[in-house]
Amino acid sequence: MQTVEFTRMQDGTREEYEFLDRMEEEYATGLVDRIIDHLRRLEHSISGYRISRLEHCLQGATRAVRAGESDEYVVAVLLHDIGDELATFSHSEMAAAILRPFVSERLYWIVKHHGVFQMYYYAHHCGGDRNARERYRDHAWYQDAIDFCHNYDQNCFDPDYDSESLEFFDPILRRVIARPRFDDPEQVARYGESAD
Numbered sequence: 233m234q235t236v237e238f239t240r241m242q243d244g245t246r247e248e249y250e251f252l253d254r255m256e257e258e259y260a261t262g263l264v265d266r267i268i269d270h271l272r273r274l275e276h277s278i279s280g281y282r283i284s285r286l287e288h289c290l291q292g293a294t295r296a297v298r299a300g301e302s303d304e305y306v307v308a309v310l311l312h313d314i315g316d317e318l319a320t321f322s323h324s325e326m327a328a329a330i331l332r333p334f335v336s337e338r339l340y341w342i343v344k345h346h347g348v349f350q351m352y353y354y355a356h357h358c359g360g361d362r363n364a365r366e367r368y369r370d371h372a373w374y375q376d377a378i379d380f381c382h383n384y385d386q387n388c389f390d391p392d393y394d395s396e397s398l399e400f401f402d403p404i405l406r407r408v409i410a411r412p413r414f415d416d417p418e419q420v421a422r423y424g425e426s427a428d
């Protein structure tokens with residue numbers, strides 16, 4: 233079978249869906265490569281800073297490695313701005329959505345909200361509310377999000393910092409982006425409780 237026959241999903245057969253499952257599984261094996269390709273594109277995204285968005289991500293991830301953070305944490309830092317290009321007005325949510333099957337709920341939450349927490353460092357200069365993060369003050373991961381932004385985001389625009397290359401992070405990415413955790417409701421509905 234090269235392609236299925238149906239033009240409406242409701243007409244598909246079991247064989248066709250088994251075939252599509254295999255195709256999807258094969259496609260999923262290329263996810264890390266697609267993520268790396270997309271990170272490379274950040275070399276030429278937002279301008280005006282002293283370093284590219286890619287360098288910013290590498291610098292944050294390098295600081296995370298050197299501070300002894302876990303692989304999952306390092307990958308979260310590396311990908312935290314991957315949404316800049318396509319989700320220009322909601323980049324935090326896009327990065328969080330990519331990470332969600334592969335990291336803890338805590339890291340997912342931190343990345344999803346890092347845009348609001350980052351405002352603390354600049355919003356008062358542009359008429360915004362630098363304290364917008366205060367709406368999450370009672371949240372269990374409030375301080376964790378502050379630490380993420382303070383240690384691995386707001387301070388990562390230094391052209392003289394000796395960041396590791398994207399190649400350095402390749403094996404770390406492959407360890408973390410390996411198998412999705414099947415714990416979000418949509419995935420459980422589709423695949424069952426466990427990936428095993």
Ligand SMILES: [Fe+2]
Pocket residue numbers: 312313323324346347350
């Ligand atoms: Fe960001």
Ligand SMILES: [Fe+2]
Pocket residue numbers: 288312313385
């Ligand atoms: Fe950032």
